[in-house]
Amino acid sequence: MNPESKFILLVEDNPQDEALTIRALKKNGVTNEITVARDGEEALDFLFCRGMHAGRDSKIQPQVVLLDLKLPKIDGIQVLKEIRANEKTKFLPVIILTTSSEDKDVISGYKSGANAYVKKPVDFKEFSEAVKTLGLFWLLLNLTPNSLR
Numbered sequence: 001m002n003p004e005s006k007f008i009l010l011v012e013d014n015p016q017d018e019a020l021t022i023r024a025l026k027k028n029g030v031t032n033e034i035t036v037a038r039d040g041e042e043a044l045d046f047l048f049c050r051g052m053h054a055g056r057d058s059k060i061q062p063q064v065v066l067l068d069l070k071l072p073k074i075d076g077i078q079v080l081k082e083i084r085a086n087e088k089t090k091f092l093p094v095i096i097l098t099t100s101s102e103d104k105d106v107i108s109g110y111k112s113g114a115n116a117y118v119k120k121p122v123d124f125k126e127f128s129e130a131v132k133t134l135g136l137f138w139l140l141l142n143l144t145p146n147s148l149r
Contacts, residue, residue, distance in 0.1 A: 007033040009062035011043040011079065012097075013071050017120065020127060021066065021097070028132035032063065040074025043067070044082055047089055061092060066134075067114075069098040069105055077112050084113035095134060 008025070012018045022034055037043035043065075045051035049058045065083070069076035076096060083089045095116045096109045109117045118130055 006063040007035055009035050009037060009043065009046065009065045011037045011040070011065065011067045011071065011076070013038050013068065017068070020124065021131065024124070024128040024131035025135060027128055028135055030131075030135040035062065038072075040071040040076065040079040042073075043071075043079050044074065047083065047092075048086065058088065061089065063093070064134075065092060065094045066097045067094055069096060069100055069109070077108050080109070080112045080114060097134075 008030075010018065010021055012021065018036055018038075025032075025034065035046065037046050041051075046053045046056070047061070047065075049056045067076045067079060071079070076098070080094055080096070083092055083094060090113075093115045094113070095118060096114045097118050097120060098105070099120050100106075101119045106117050116134075118134065120127060120130075
């Protein structure tokens with residue numbers, strides 16, 4: 001992976017939602033590489049270069065993380081807390097992308113450091129528009145401390 005590449009880390013355990021998200025990104029011209037982690041533990045192993053990702057260059061981090069909340073092994077809120085607690089990843093943009101619109105989940109997401117909380121629309125057209133907006137802002141317009149290097 002090129003250190004200059006701007007890629008997305010999609011953390012999603014549902015294969016249909018994974019395919020839908022990738023399809024919506026591609027449909028809207030987002031050509032960035034997409035790395036998928038299918039549970040919270042795999043996401044943290046990827047970000048912190050441990051476990052099966054132990055040989056990965058820790059300087060290469062995603063441009064944005066799209067994080068589901070309801071994940072096996074380690075839930076999305078705990079993943080987010082660990083991202084925020086680590087010096088190397090604390091400024092990494094994390095967007096919660098989930099089916100839950102429960103007040104407690106929204107509040108917990110923001111309290112834990114989410115940059116945005118997006119409820120997955122059921123309709124593909126709506127979902128595609130939401131992903132298009134996310135992609136334009138977080139991949140093209142948003143500046144992060146890592147993007148200034």
